[in-house]
Amino acid sequence: MSSVHQLYKRLETIGKGAYGAVYKGLDVRSGNLVALKIVDLDKADDDVDAIQREVALLTQLRDAPNVTKYYGCHLDGPRVWIVMELAQGGSVSSLMKASPENCIEEKYVSVIIRETLTGLAYLHKSSVIHRDIKAANVLVTSSGNVMICDFGVSALLLTTFSKRNTLTGTPYWMAPEVVQTVPSYDTKADIWSLGIMVFEMIRGVPPHSNIEQLKVMELIAKSPPPRLTEADGSKDMRDFVAMCLKESPSERASADDLSKTKWVKTTSKTPVALLKDLIVRYDAFIARQGRRESLAQLEDWEEQEQQE
Numbered sequence: 001m002s003s004v005h006q007l008y009k010r011l012e013t014i015g016k017g018a019y020g021a022v023y024k025g026l027d028v029r030s031g032n033l034v035a036l037k038i039v040d041l042d043k044a045d046d047d048v049d050a051i052q053r054e055v056a057l058l059t060q061l062r063d064a065p066n067v068t069k070y071y072g073c074h075l076d077g078p079r080v081w082i083v084m085e086l087a088q089g090g091s092v093s094s095l096m097k098a099s100p101e102n103c104i105e106e107k108y109v110s111v112i113i114r115e116t117l118t119g120l121a122y123l124h125k126s127s128v129i130h131r132d133i134k135a136a137n138v139l140v141t142s143s144g145n146v147m148i149c150d151f152g153v154s155a156l157l158l159t160t161f162s163k164r165n166t167l168t169g170t171p172y173w174m175a176p177e178v179v180q181t182v183p184s185y186d187t188k189a190d191i192w193s194l195g196i197m198v199f200e201m202i203r204g205v206p207p208h209s210n211i212e213q214l215k216v217m218e219l220i221a222k223s224p225p226p227r228l229t230e231a232d233g234s235k236d237m238r239d240f241v242a243m244c245l246k247e248s249p250s251e252r253a254s255a256d257d258l259s260k261t262k263w264v265k266t267t268s269k270t271p272v273a274l275l276k277d278l279i280v281r282y283d284a285f286i287a288r289q290g291r292r293e294s295l296a297q298l299e300d301w302e303e304q305e306q307q308e
Contacts, residue, residue: 004074004081010036015091020051024086034071037082051080054151057128058082061151064126066119068139068149087139087147089279092201096135098285102204104278106233109201110267111274112138113240115146116194117264121255123148124187133193134173135200140279144272171213171220172196172206177249179217188249191258195244202232236263 009026016022020039027034039051058070069085089095092112096102104112116138123130130137130148137150175192177185200206207226208216225245228238240263243253258264 004076007074008034008036008081008083010038020080025083027083033086033088035068035084035086037084039080039082040078041080042078055080055082057151058084060126061123061128064119064122066115066146066148067122068147068151084149085141085147087145087149088142089140089144089275090282091136091149092138092140093135095140095278095282096201096204098278098282104201106202106237107267107270108275108278109198109233110237110263111270111272112140112146112201113194113198114259114264114267115272116148116197117255117259119146119148120190120194121259124190124255127187129185129187130190130193132170132173133190134170134197134206138197140275142276142279144275144279146272146275171216172209173200174217174220175249176221176247179221185249187254188252191244191252191255192249194255194258195241196226198237198241198244199226199228202228202237234263236261236266239263 007028009028011024011026014022014024014035020037023036023038025034025036026032041051055073058068061067062070068087071083071085073083074081092104096104099105116133120130120133130151132150133148137148139147139149141147171179173193173196175185175189178189196206208219211219225242225247227245228241230238232238240258240261243258243261246252253261
């Protein structure tokens with residue numbers, strides 16, 4: 001039996017997931033690039049169950065649209081290698097860094113949300129709550145395809161009417177029912193997070209981003225839902241966000257219903273290839289950053305030489 005090191009070659013680090021680091025990897029047999037999520041079970045403490053749950057969920061979701069494709073899982077001593085599809089474009093939050101004030105234009109946001117909704121609708125019909133929908137957990141491939149990733153904190157609802165009661169996710173994107181003293185929520189918690197993700201992409205940051213996490217949870221529970229303004233974009237987009245950010249989960253639209261809204265339907269003929277613009281912009285941004293760093297190093301060397 002081949003060891004995982006014979007099957008896959010680990011390349012550079014590309015991110016950190018809920019559990020473990022994620023690397024760009026090479027499938028030695030096919031020559032294809034993959035994503036390798038490597039978790040050290042010795043350091044994972046009580047999170048072994050969560051890792052097993054993530055692998056089980058990924059296996060169940062192999063054919064899900066707009067969800068990271070799962071290729072397999074390998075044990076390497078105390079480490080688990082989870083092999084997944086690689087999104088060469090990176091996360092939406094990474095792509096935002098190349099835009100003015102970290103904001104993405106509405107024409108791109110609507111396509112990203114349209115594609116994310118396809119994945120969310122499938123997850124919710126499969127009784128899965130993602131529980132951490134945000135720009136950092138939505139990836140773009142080199143061809144512009146959108147994929148939901150990081151199922152480290154996802155939950156499988158045992159029945160359609162089940163509700164979860166654990167505090168899980170990232171505070172700024174949490175729904176009011178999730179931050180209650182005794183949380184009780186279902187798939188509609190993801191819909192709230194999706195609305196906050198639109199806010200995040202349009203404004204560059206989620207609401208309350210200047211406030212520390214513990215205080216944010218208090219604010220979310222007590223404050224009225226955040227709203228976009230006319231300066232942020234179209235009325236259709238503002239209406240869409242308002243449908244996501246209803247205080248009562250039962251009043252929030254489902255992923256299927258949101259896919260039928262005017263704002264999303266307007267993009268029905270827009271190809272995902274449009275999102276390649278964001279990747280080109282990001283690549284140029286990284287190249288400029290590299291040049292700046294090189295120039296800074298050069299200035300340092302010149303300064304050192306002068307001092308010597």
